[in-house]
Amino acid sequence: MSATAPIVVGITGASGAPYAVRLLQQLIAAHRPVSLIVSKYGMRLLDTEVGISSMDALRDAAGRDAWDSCVETFENDDRGAPPASGSSLTGGMIVCPCSMGTLSAIAVGASRSLIERAADVTLKERRKLILVPRETPLSAIHLENMLRLTRAGAVVMPASPGFYHRPKQVSDLVDFVVARMLDQLGVEQNLVKRWEGEA
Numbered sequence: 001m002s003a004t005a006p007i008v009v010g011i012t013g014a015s016g017a018p019y020a021v022r023l024l025q026q027l028i029a030a031h032r033p034v035s036l037i038v039s040k041y042g043m044r045l046l047d048t049e050v051g052i053s054s055m056d057a058l059r060d061a062a063g064r065d066a067w068d069s070c071v072e073t074f075e076n077d078d079r080g081a082p083p084a085s086g087s088s089l090t091g092g093m094i095v096c097p098c099s100m101g102t103l104s105a106i107a108v109g110a111s112r113s114l115i116e117r118a119a120d121v122t123l124k125e126r127r128k129l130i131l132v133p134r135e136t137p138l139s140a141i142h143l144e145n146m147l148r149l150t151r152a153g154a155v156v157m158p159a160s161p162g163f164y165h166r167p168k169q170v171s172d173l174v175d176f177v178v179a180r181m182l183d184q185l186g187v188e189q190n191l192v193k194r195w196e197g198e199a
Helices: 018-031 041-051 055-063 066-070 102-105 114-126 139-150 171-186
Strands: 007-011 034-038 071-075 093-098 129-133
Touching: 007 018, 007 041, 007 055, 007 114, 018 034, 018 041, 018 055, 018 066, 018 093, 018 171, 034 041, 034 055, 034 114, 041 055, 055 066, 055 071, 093 114, 093 171, 102 114, 102 129, 102 139, 114 129, 129 139, 129 171
Parallel strands: 007 034, 007 093, 034 071, 093 129
Antiparallel strands: none
16 A cells, blocks of 8 residues: 555444544554544544544544644545545545444445445455444344455454453553554554564
């Protein structure tokens, strides 16, 4: 993936707002251009889970100074925005968190919103698409949609933190999952020590 093309980041209404905020912080710290799309329910989720009630508040939480040079925001109902076109080059896309409704719509190519259309474009252009659902238990419908997307080329990456690094606080669990996202996006990270085998 190109380090200069923007990474498209979609935030939808599934639980997991801390993952989205931490991901944005890390992408901005790495000076990676970001095309950010937050759905209406994604914004409600940010407010409910981490007290972020506006794009200005999200900008403050992610890092105001670097945000202005790295992040471009788009309305989710603007299907004419650059991420909706395959001719607009990107460094891939991640939907974090990804609601099961969004995952389902992407699986069938519904393209009802900019997030869904941008994901559809990412798949058709054979760019990396990473979906981070946070749902349990999973129904057969959820699993079938995930399988369909995996077969289409997406990476389905449930927000499943590990414990072998002996986390001491919630932020350690968040960092574990975000580190895996950054690895998938090809962005250098040092949030979590890499496994080196048993001593």
